[in-house]
Amino acid sequence: MKYISTRGQVEPKGFIDTVLMGLADDGGLMVPEHIPVIAPETLNEWKSLSYVDLFLTIFSYYTNDEIPADDLRDLATRSYANFRHPEVTPITKIDDSLYIMELFHGPTFAFKDVALQFMGEFYSYVSKKQNEIIHILGATSGDTGAAAIQGVRGKEGIKICILHPHEKVSRVQELQMTTVDDQNVLNLSVKGNFDDCQKIIKELFGDLAFKKEYHLRAINSINFLRILAQTVYYFYAYLHIDQGQHQLKKINFSVPSGNFGNIFSGFLAQKMGLPINKLIIATNENNILERFVQTGEYKPGDFRSTYSPSMDIQVASNFERYLYYFVGEDAAKVSEYMNILKSEGQIVMTGDDLAKVQSDFAAYGASNQECLDMILKYKGDHDYLLDPHTACGITAYEKYQGDDEICITLATAHPAKFDEAIILCEIEQEFPEEIKELFAKPQYQEVVEHDTAEIVRQLESFYALD
Numbered sequence: 344m345k346y347i348s349t350r351g352q353v354e355p356k357g358f359i360d361t362v363l364m365g366l367a368d369d370g371g372l373m374v375p376e377h378i379p380v381i382a383p384e385t386l387n388e389w390k391s392l393s394y395v396d397l398f399l400t401i402f403s404y405y406t407n408d409e410i411p412a413d414d415l416r417d418l419a420t421r422s423y424a425n426f427r428h429p430e431v432t433p434i435t436k437i438d439d440s441l442y443i444m445e446l447f448h449g450p451t452f453a454f455k456d457v458a459l460q461f462m463g464e465f466y467s468y469v470s471k472k473q474n475e476i477i478h479i480l481g482a483t484s485g486d487t488g489a490a491a492i493q494g495v496r497g498k499e500g501i502k503i504c505i506l507h508p509h510e511k512v513s514r515v516q517e518l519q520m521t522t523v524d525d526q527n528v529l530n531l532s533v534k535g536n537f538d539d540c541q542k543i544i545k546e547l548f549g550d551l552a553f554k555k556e557y558h559l560r561a562i563n564s565i566n567f568l569r570i571l572a573q574t575v576y577y578f579y580a581y582l583h584i585d586q587g588q589h590q591l592k593k594i595n596f597s598v599p600s601g602n603f604g605n606i607f608s609g610f611l612a613q614k615m616g617l618p619i620n621k622l623i624i625a626t627n628e629n630n631i632l633e634r635f636v637q638t639g640e641y642k643p644g645d646f647r648s649t650y651s652p653s654m655d656i657q658v659a660s661n662f663e664r665y666l667y668y669f670v671g672e673d674a675a676k677v678s679e680y681m682n683i684l685k686s687e688g689q690i691v692m693t694g695d696d697l698a699k700v701q702s703d704f705a706a707y708g709a710s711n712q713e714c715l716d717m718i719l720k721y722k723g724d725h726d727y728l729l730d731p732h733t734a735c736g737i738t739a740y741e742k743y744q745g746d747d748e749i750c751i752t753l754a755t756a757h758p759a760k761f762d763e764a765i766i767l768c769e770i771e772q773e774f775p776e777e778i779k780e781l782f783a784k785p786q787y788q789e790v791v792e793h794d795t796a797e798i799v800r801q802l803e804s805f806y807a808l809d
């Protein structure tokens with residue numbers, strides 16, 4: 344398996360080099376040259392696999408044996424050993440048509456742990472094998488940063504710097520990142536929003552001399568490893584849901600979405616042959632993806648702070664990966680679209696193009712009020728406490744009127760991370776011990792202007808301590 348860029352200007356790469364490259368050197372995103380398709384009989388045989396075995400089986404189609412099987416098993420086993428649930432991503436049945444897959448049983452109580460625990464192990468392994476210092480640089484709207492830091496804190500050969508938007512993440516998200524006292528962690532609290540942070544990251548990854556000099560590595564979903572690791576739970580969900588007599592029927596997924604990485608993993612799973620009927624994109628008031636699917640207009644709008652801050656994103660990185668498949672894997676067309684987006688500030692799809700988008704996805708947004716209403720409703724009706732992101736996912740599921748398929752909504756975070764919204768619902772929740780203890784710890788972070796030169800200065804003095 345080789346990997347190429349959505350913009351076509353990168354020589355095909357192997358698996359490890361693709362992960363190390365992160366953002367493609369031509370500014371695009373790396374994708375597999377072809378997508379392996381799993382036959383239904385094979386899929387059926389995967390039912391008995393544990394989470395780790397399923398992970399290894401799916402990865403075997405992508406890694407070209409570049410990591411010896413025993414080593415890969417060891418990395419995967421260690422990655423999921425810290426999860427608080429033996430099934431890693433357990434499924435709860437709400438009623439005959441709705442299931443919730445809980446992706447928040449990892450160390451930082453968000454779905455990001457599922458890929459980032461493995462990525463931490465992977466980077467540590469590669470750093471040792473290649474005797475190379477790895478400098479991780481990432482942007483977060485709250486969850487990715489906490490999970491990435493947790494995945495590599497204290498690990499030899501690795502330094503991590505995370506940019507988060509100043510005062511625009513939840514209190515617990517901020518504490519999870521900034522109370523880590525390991526010397527290999529730097530938190531920059533950027534006066535701006537997540538899109539500003541992500542823009543700076545992409546600028547620095549786009550400076551190839553800087554990237555090479557400091558061995559910059561990505562942990563965001565621009566990195567194909569994130570996408571691949573997240574496909575595993577789509578398969579796991581399908582294989583483990585108790586569908587009774589409806590066995591092997593198609594299912595829908597409703598996915599709280601911001602950077603488009605999680606739902607793109609579902610799109611990849613679907614392309615690999617997983618019988619998914621509809622991928623439902625759930626947004627909050629930052630609803631660029633909802634507007635795109637409903638009207639064909641992909642146009643970043645004004646940023647809004649919501650009760651689901653991890654989804655407070657206007658520029659969705661993985662949209663470019665979708666475009667690549669949308670235009671029939673034609674890198675020249677992707678580059679053309681991305682140039683239009685840059686020069687005109689929008690991409691517009693009409694007619695058959697829009698119909699195609701709408702056959703790939705449905706999309707619905709939840710207003711701030713709808714989000715709170717949904718938390719209250721599910722607490723009252725099902726005694727199930729949704730976090731505000733999952734509440735957006737459920738809102739989208741309820742708004743979708745497509746068919747009578749079973750829907751799995753991905754619960755992307757634990758409600759304890761977003762107590763601000765839960766308090767507004769006048770619901771009292773008990774915090775898990777791991778979160779409770781954060782409130783007593785000192786915080787370490789630098790508040791910086793939204794300015795690339797300032798970030799570079801911070802990074803250079805952080806790296807100078809190597």
Ligand SMILES: N[C@@H](CCOP(=O)(O)O)C(=O)O
Pocket residue numbers: 482483484485486487488562563564565601602604605653654660
């Ligand atoms: N929602 C994310 C934003 C970054 O997205 P990623 O999937 O590209 O890492 C967060 O919580 O940080």
